[in-house]
Amino acid sequence: MPPFGLLHRRAWASLFGQLLRPSGLVCIGEVHFHSQGTRDLSPQQMVVREKILDMVIDCFKRHGAKRLDTPAFELKEMLTEKYGEDSGLIYDLKDQGGELLSLRYDLTVPFARYLAMNKVKRMKRYQVGKVWRRESPTIVQGRYREFCQCDFDIAGQFDPMIPDAECLKIMCEVLSGLQLGDFLIKVNDRRILDGILAVCAVPQSKFHAICSSIDKLDKIPWKDVRHEMVAKKGLAPEVADRIGDYVQRHGGVSLVEEMFQDSRLSQNKQALEGLGDLRLLFEYLTLFGIAEKISFDLSLARGLDYYTGVIYEAVLLQTPAQAEECLNVGSVAAGGRYDGLVGVFDPKGHTVPCVGLSIGVERIFAILEERMKTAGLKIRTTETQVFVATPQKNFLHERLKLISELWDAGIKAELLYKNNPKLLTQLHYCEHMGIPLVVIIGEQELKEGVIKLRSVASREEVAIKRENLVAEIQKKLSES
Amino acid sequence: MPPFGLLHRRAWASLFGQLLRPSGLVCIGEVHFHSQGTRDLSPQQMVVREKILDMVIDCFKRHGAKRLDTPAFELKEMLTEKYGEDSGLIYDLKDQGGELLSLRYDLTVPFARYLAMNKVKRMKRYQVGKVWRRESPTIVQGRYREFCQCDFDIAGQFDPMIPDAECLKIMCEVLSGLQLGDFLIKVNDRRILDGILAVCAVPQSKFHAICSSIDKLDKIPWKDVRHEMVAKKGLAPEVADRIGDYVQRHGGVSLVEEMFQDSRLSQNKQALEGLGDLRLLFEYLTLFGIAEKISFDLSLARGLDYYTGVIYEAVLLQTPAQAEECLNVGSVAAGGRYDGLVGVFDPKGHTVPCVGLSIGVERIFAILEERMKTAGLKIRTTETQVFVATPQKNFLHERLKLISELWDAGIKAELLYKNNPKLLTQLHYCEHMGIPLVVIIGEQELKEGVIKLRSVASREEVAIKRENLVAEIQKKLSES
Numbered sequence: 037m038p039p040f041g042l043l044h045r046r047a048w049a050s051l052f053g054q055l056l057r058p059s060g061l062v063c064i065g066e067v068h069f070h071s072q073g074t075r076d077l078s079p080q081q082m083v084v085r086e087k088i089l090d091m092v093i094d095c096f097k098r099h100g101a102k103r104l105d106t107p108a109f110e111l112k113e114m115l116t117e118k119y120g121e122d123s124g125l126i127y128d129l130k131d132q133g134g135e136l137l138s139l140r141y142d143l144t145v146p147f148a149r150y151l152a153m154n155k156v157k158r159m160k161r162y163q164v165g166k167v168w169r170r171e172s173p174t175i176v177q178g179r180y181r182e183f184c185q186c187d188f189d190i191a192g193q194f195d196p197m198i199p200d201a202e203c204l205k206i207m208c209e210v211l212s213g214l215q216l217g218d219f220l221i222k223v224n225d226r227r228i229l230d231g232i233l234a235v236c237a238v239p240q241s242k243f244h245a246i247c248s249s250i251d252k253l254d255k256i257p258w259k260d261v262r263h264e265m266v267a268k269k270g271l272a273p274e275v276a277d278r279i280g281d282y283v284q285r286h287g288g289v290s291l292v293e294e295m296f297q298d299s300r301l302s303q304n305k306q307a308l309e310g311l312g313d314l315r316l317l318f319e320y321l322t323l324f325g326i327a328e329k330i331s332f333d334l335s336l337a338r339g340l341d342y343y344t345g346v347i348y349e350a351v352l353l354q355t356p357a358q359a360e361e362c363l364n365v366g367s368v369a370a371g372g373r374y375d376g377l378v379g380v381f382d383p384k385g386h387t388v389p390c391v392g393l394s395i396g397v398e399r400i401f402a403i404l405e406e407r408m409k410t411a412g413l414k415i416r417t418t419e420t421q422v423f424v425a426t427p428q429k430n431f432l433h434e435r436l437k438l439i440s441e442l443w444d445a446g447i448k449a450e451l452l453y454k455n456n457p458k459l460l461t462q463l464h465y466c467e468h469m470g471i472p473l474v475v476i477i478g479e480q481e482l483k484e485g486v487i488k489l490r491s492v493a494s495r496e497e498v499a500i501k502r503e504n505l506v507a508e509i510q511k512k513l514s515e516s
Numbered sequence: 517m518p519p520f521g522l523l524h525r526r527a528w529a530s531l532f533g534q535l536l537r538p539s540g541l542v543c544i545g546e547v548h549f550h551s552q553g554t555r556d557l558s559p560q561q562m563v564v565r566e567k568i569l570d571m572v573i574d575c576f577k578r579h580g581a582k583r584l585d586t587p588a589f590e591l592k593e594m595l596t597e598k599y600g601e602d603s604g605l606i607y608d609l610k611d612q613g614g615e616l617l618s619l620r621y622d623l624t625v626p627f628a629r630y631l632a633m634n635k636v637k638r639m640k641r642y643q644v645g646k647v648w649r650r651e652s653p654t655i656v657q658g659r660y661r662e663f664c665q666c667d668f669d670i671a672g673q674f675d676p677m678i679p680d681a682e683c684l685k686i687m688c689e690v691l692s693g694l695q696l697g698d699f700l701i702k703v704n705d706r707r708i709l710d711g712i713l714a715v716c717a718v719p720q721s722k723f724h725a726i727c728s729s730i731d732k733l734d735k736i737p738w739k740d741v742r743h744e745m746v747a748k749k750g751l752a753p754e755v756a757d758r759i760g761d762y763v764q765r766h767g768g769v770s771l772v773e774e775m776f777q778d779s780r781l782s783q784n785k786q787a788l789e790g791l792g793d794l795r796l797l798f799e800y801l802t803l804f805g806i807a808e809k810i811s812f813d814l815s816l817a818r819g820l821d822y823y824t825g826v827i828y829e830a831v832l833l834q835t836p837a838q839a840e841e842c843l844n845v846g847s848v849a850a851g852g853r854y855d856g857l858v859g860v861f862d863p864k865g866h867t868v869p870c871v872g873l874s875i876g877v878e879r880i881f882a883i884l885e886e887r888m889k890t891a892g893l894k895i896r897t898t899e900t901q902v903f904v905a906t907p908q909k910n911f912l913h914e915r916l917k918l919i920s921e922l923w924d925a926g927i928k929a930e931l932l933y934k935n936n937p938k939l940l941t942q943l944h945y946c947e948h949m950g951i952p953l954v955v956i957i958g959e960q961e962l963k964e965g966v967i968k969l970r971s972v973a974s975r976e977e978v979a980i981k982r983e984n985l986v987a988e989i990q991k992k993l994s995e996s
Contacts, residue, residue, distance in 0.1 A: 069633040069861070071591055071617050076630050079582035079641065086583070098923055100930040102559035102897040103566070107662050108588060108619075108646060111551055128610040129619075132650060137551050139588075139609075150556050153549040160898075161559065166588060170612060182587050194933035198912075209923065323916040325924075381549070417582040418640075432678075436803040443578055443689065444805075450580040453674035 073171065073181030079417035084404055085184075085397075088214065089164060092186045092395055095209050096162035099202060101188055104161045106146035108168075112136040118145050118377070120341035121248060125169045139168040143187040144342070144374065144392065151191055151388050152381030158192035158388075180398060189392030191378070197313055200346050200373060201320035203393045207350050207369045208326045210395055216368070216403060218353040222286070222333035225314055225346050226372075228295070229337060231307025235300040236278040238271065245269045250283050251337035254351070258284055286333040289318040313346060338372060345373035346391070352403075369395045416470045421513055423471045424451040425462040428478045432456075438477060438487075438505075445506040447513075466492045473512060475505065553651065553661030559897035564884055565664075565877075568694065569644060572666045572875055575689050576642035579682060581668055584641045586626040588648075592616040594861070598625050600821040601728065605649045619648040623667040624822070624854065624872065631671055631868050632861030638672035638868075660878060669872030671858070677793055680826050680853060681800035683873045687830050687849045688806045690875055696848065696883060698833040702766070702813035705794055705826050706852075708775070709817060711787025715780040716758040718751065725749045730763050731817035734831070738764055766813040769798040793826060818852060826871070827852035832883075849875045896950045901993055903951045904931040905942040908958045912936075918957060918967070918985075925986040927993075946972045953992060955985065 070076075077085060115126055115138050127139040140146055143163045151159065164186045171181055188206055190199035204221060211219045229250070233243050249264050258280055265271040265279070282301075285291060292314045301307045314332060321327040338347045350369040371393030379387030408415065424439045432455050442449040450471070452462055459476075466474055476488040476497070487505050489512070490497045500508045550556075557565060595606055595618050607619040620626055623643045631639065644666045651661055668686055670679040684701060691699045709730070713723050729744050738760055745751040745759070762781075765771060772794045781787045794812060801807040818827045830849040851873030859867030888895065904919045912935050922929040930951070932942055939956075946954055956968040956977070966979045969988060980988045 069591070069594070069629060071587065071589060071615050074587035074589070076587070076626075076633075077585035079584060082583040082585055085585075097899045098926065098928045100898050100900045100928065103562040104559060105557035105562055105565075107551065107554035107556070108648070109551060109554070109662075111549070114549070128612065130608040130610045132608065135551050146556075149549060153556075168588070182589075190933075192933070195935045198916075198933040201916075205920065205923065320916055323913055324920045418580050419577045420580045433803055436678075436681075436800055440685065440804045443685065446578065448578045448580065453670075453672075453678040455675045 071181075075180065075182075080415055081401070081405065083415050083417055084408065085401055088397060088400055088404065089184075089186065091213050092210055092397065093162065093164065095206060095213065096186075096188050098209075099160070099188070099206055101160045101162040104147065104150065104163050105165065106140070106143070106150060106163070108166070109137040109139050110146060110149065112138045114138075114149055114381070115141060115145060118340075118342055118380075120244065120339060122169075122339060125171060127168045127170055141169060142167050142340075143185050143394070144189070144340075145377070147187070147189055147191075147392075148342075148374070148377040148390065149381050151378045151390075156191070156388070160188075160190050162186070162188045183398040186395040186397055187392060189390055191388050191390045193389055197316040197320060197346075200313075200391050201317055201324060203371060203391055204317075204321060204330065204348060205324045205326060207348070207371075207393055207395075208324075208329055211350060211352075211369065214400060214404075216352055216400065219329065219350055219368070220353055221330050221348050221350045221369075222336045223314065223317070223330055223346065223348045224333055224336035225310030226338075226343050227306040227310035227345065228301075228314075228334070231301055231304035231310065232279065232282045232334070234306070235304050236275055236282070238275060238279070242269060242271065246271065246279070247337045248339065250279070250335055251339065253283060253335035283335040286331050286335070288330070288332065289315070289322075289327065291332045292318065310345070317346065338370065342374040342377045343372040344375045347372035348393075366399060367396060368399050369393060414470075418450075418469060419448050420450045420469065420471045421448045422450075422473045422475055422509055423462065423466045424449060425459060425466075425474050425476050426457075426478055427459040427476065429456045431477060434477050434482065438475065441506060442475075442509070445510070447506065447509055463492075472516060473509065475509070551661070555660065555662075560895055561881070561885065563895050563897055564888065565881055568877060568880055568884065569664075569666065571693050572690055572877065573642065573644065575686060575693065576666075576668045578689075579640070579668070579686055581640045581642040584627065584630065584643050585645065586620070586623070586630060586643070588646070589617040589619050590626060590629065592618045594618075594629055595621060595625060598820075598822055598857070598860075600724065600819060602649075602819060605651060607648045607650055621649060622647050622820075623665050623874070624669070624820075625857070627667070627669055627671075627872075628822075628854070628857040628870065629861050631858045631870075636671070636868070640668075640670050642666070642668045663878040666875040666877055667872060669870055671868050671870045673869055677796040677800060677826075680793075680871050681797055681804060683851060683871055684797075684801060684810065684828060685804045685806060687828070687851075687873055687875075688804075688809055691830060691832075691849065694880060694884075696832055696880065699809065699830055699848070700833055701810050701828050701830045701849075702816045703794065703797070703810055703826065703828045704813055704816035705790030706823050707786040707790035707825065708781075708794075708814070711781055711784035711790065712759065712762045712814070714786070715784050716755055716762070718755060718759070722749060722751065726751065726759070727817045728819065730759070730815055731819060733763060733815035763815040766811050766815070768810070768812065769795070769802075769807065771812045772798060790825070797826065818850065822854040822857045823852040824855045825853035828873070846879060847876060848879050849873060894950075898930075898949060899928050900930045900949065900951045901928045902930075902953045902955060902989055903942065903946045904929060905939060905946075905954050905956050906937075906958055907939040907956065909936045911957060914957050914962065918955065921986060922955075922989070925990070927986065927989055943972075952996060953989065955989070 109129060112128060116123065119141055126141050129137040143165060147161065147163065166182055167185050168182050207221060229247060230243065233246060238246055246265060246269060249261050249269060253261055262276045262280060265276045266273050292311055295301055296311055318327055321330055336347060336349055338349065348371060349367045351367050373391040375389040376387055378390065379385050422442055424435050426435055435451050439449050439451050452465065463474065472492055474490040474492060476490060481487055485502050486499045487502055488497050489500055489508060589609060592608060596603065599621055606621050609617040623645060627641065627643065646662055647665050648662050651659060687701060709727060710723065713726060718726055726745060726749060729741050729749060733741055742756045742760060745756045746753050772791055775781055776791055798807055801810055816827060816829055818829065828851055829847045831847050853871040855869040856867055858870065859865050902922055904915050906915055915931050919929050919931050932945065952972055954970040954972060956970060961967055965982050967982055967985050968977050969980055970977045
């Protein structure tokens with residue numbers, strides 16, 4: 037099989053272009069060396085990861101975002117009461133004297149803290165970084181306790197739904213760009229959900245609990261969700277049935293219009309606000325040419341406490357064959373509007389409306405890794421362009437002088453760390469590593485003031501003048 | 517002042533090319549929002565940081581390294597007894613049930629753990645990532661509790677000193693490439709230091725304590741170091757004086773030869789091994805053309821426990837004016853050989869010899885940030901190429917359709933999130949943000965099927981056909 041680098045563009049295209057296969061089990065490494073739910077990323081994995089991150093970051097920059105970075109840990113009090121039921125999953129640091137600290141749980145709360153702390157009223161920013169959650173270590177579907185998030189957010193007071201529509205456009209661009217297969221973005225609004233619960237006569241105190249039941253509708257059927265609502269959460273059966281009439285519905289912009297006509301929902305002020313925003317959102321999504329990727333899904337609830345308006349979640353659609361193997365690949369991107377979070381951090385409660393999205397890159401990594409394995413693609417993990425070899429003994433000095441020249445000219449070069457390596461060992465190394473060029477220096481070459489330049493693929497060798505070495509190599513590299 | 521992006525190459529060159537100025541005080545942010553010793557990195561800081569990291573990573577790739585990543589936290593037991601006196605600075609995670617974890621203190625120990633765990637016998641890898649140390653929060657010289665390290669290491673059994681010489685070459689390439697001003701790399705060998713202490717009759721039990729005193733010679737004068745040895749660490753005055761005769765010496769390869777002739781040191785087997793390796797090292801460094809950057813410095817000790825052979829540390833040399841302002845800019849890169857560390861993690865004690873280096877990028881960031889402030893350089897924090905504007909009301913739909921086309925063609929584009937923005941506001945935004953091109957659509961253009969393309973710098977406007985928009989913009993961008 038040809039080494040990856042030699043068919044660079046083609047191989048990547050075929051990697052990204054293949055049909056989706058869910059990743060199944062992911063090995064987490066040996067327990068004795070490693071903390072549960074974390075993992076090292078091998079050079080092979082890092083190449084894929086960086087390729088994906090580059091694509092995501094490119095998209096964020098295309099939309100005018102600046103990059104921000106925040107510390108891995110925050111003051112513990114900054115993270116409390118932001119994540120609802122999930123707060124128990126926050127990693128705390130040990131009290132070693134001084135402040136109480138916690139590892140960040142997402143990139144959204146640190147962003148809101150940054151805006152409040154620096155009194156920033158407008159900002160379009162992206163952040164790429166790790167976050168940590170004490171999830172029970174399930175090892176399916178690429179769920180880890182340490183994982184990478186790629187966030188894009190727009191903060192500021194603007195005319196309604198324009199930034200929200202851009203966030204959905206970005207999700208579409210990223211998912212299309214990565215060629216993960218067909219996808220769908222579910223959209224809902226927290227105010228519509230609240231409106232539904234209100235008109236169905238759910239007591240306010242149970243809103244949270246019932247919402248988290250509704251959120252499970254993408255994983256378990258309605259009758260099980262209904263059972264949970266009635267048996268575990270103490271809802272009257274007829275209230276649950278009323279909820280069921282709403283949350284099992286999904287569709288396009290026509291469903292938004294239908295809900296406007298709904299006799300009960302149209303009496304609820306909050307729901308009407310949400311529906312009005314969704315109507316406007318669909319208008320903009322149509323102009324962006326992505327309306328057909330969007331589904332108004334009344335069961336979408338999203339776990340986090342801080343959302344206040346539109347919420348969304350992208351899921352990959354599976355072929356029937358894939359669906360048989362594994363029920364749910366899960367969401368690969370999600371986000372929403374959180375207009376109150378910055379105000380929580382501001383001493384005077386001044387807030388900055390925000391909307392954003394997060395790309396779930398770990399799942400995307402898992403999918404592409406699996407594809408590579410299936411396709412048996414060999415990926416180059418180094419970028420070395422030239423190998424410095426010799427057929428003779430006692431040529432280390434010449435090799436060192438030569439490679440130093442290459443490095444100084446910015447050429448990526450390697451040699452074997454051996455005084456007297458065999459020529460065959462050196463050439464095998466090049467083939468194994470996918471290094472395209474070899475420069476060979478021996479007694480004959482030294483005498484004649486030349487160097488042999490060999491192409492590993494064709495095995496052709498040409499003699500070139502020692503002083504033209506760098507120029508000739510650069511010419512050769514620019515041709516390929 | 518012209519926005520940064522418009523004089524991209526020139527501005528960066530002048531930024532990197534200016535004289536070194538030590539960074540002085542660095543603000544750490546407000547205490548109420550932030551844990552001590554950590555900080556957010558603003559978009560301006562992130563642009564500089566990424567530029568530097570790109571240069572460092574480029575160099576690592578030029579030398580054939582693969583990228584590795586390891587988790588932010590390790591099992592606590594993996595980090596204990598690796599860092600000597602500094603072990604108290606390790607951040608532990610709170611025991612929330614399950615394993616005892618600690619945040620990584622450097623990237624070297626996780627690398628050794630990775631090699632042992634995966635039974636890897638040879639690897640040239642780089643890693644870029646944050647590490648955490650509970651330093652007392654001094655805010656001078658860019659010392660933080662969270663900071664970024666860039667590590668390059670070569671693991672494997674090879675012929676002596678070839679990889680070690682390459683590590684020093686890499687340090688030179690990085691420091692020259694960043695144009696930080698003149699620098700020097702101090703080199704010593706742990707075995708020479710041990711030999712000196714032995715022939716000076718220091719009791720073995722005091723080696724560690726005396727070494728850490730010697731290591732302070734770059735910050736305080738010999739008489740104070742001597743005082744510490746005698747008064748605090750209980751060394752006989754004549755023993756301290758004998759040590760002083762050695763450790764105050766530094767020089768080039770000739771000092772290596774001199775030490776070979778030293779009547780006492782030449783009796784010590786360990787010291788002779790170290791001297792032999794240094795002699796060979798200087799031979800290779802000469803071939804790499806960097807011998808004059810290297811100083812054999814008998815006072816260099818390096819704090820970490822795991823070093824077993826050659827050790828090195830790069831310092832920036834200051835002009836007299838700078839030296840007056842601040843005594844010591846500190847080391848900006850360091851490393852050494854650690855042949856025993858992998859064996860500590862291997863159940864059977866099998867080891868893999870390693871040598872490597874770490875670039876202290878935080879100090880480099882601090883220096884370059886200060887330079888930018890002094891030069892008053894304005895840096896573009898976004899890469900937006902085109903702004904979509906309108907002079908008329910009710911043109912949001914047209915703007916959204918248009919910008920969507922640009923995004924889909926991979927063009928970096930922005931608009932204002934406003935239904936009816938003023939044209940002047942839109943043009944000011946472009947000037948403020950350094951966006952080079954504006955496309956303008958209004959009633960007239962819509963009627964004629966054209967778009968106005970405006971250059972922000974020259975204020976020239978040309979009408980182009982709507983259907984040629986993307987092609988014309990791409991042409992324009994490739995010209996600039």
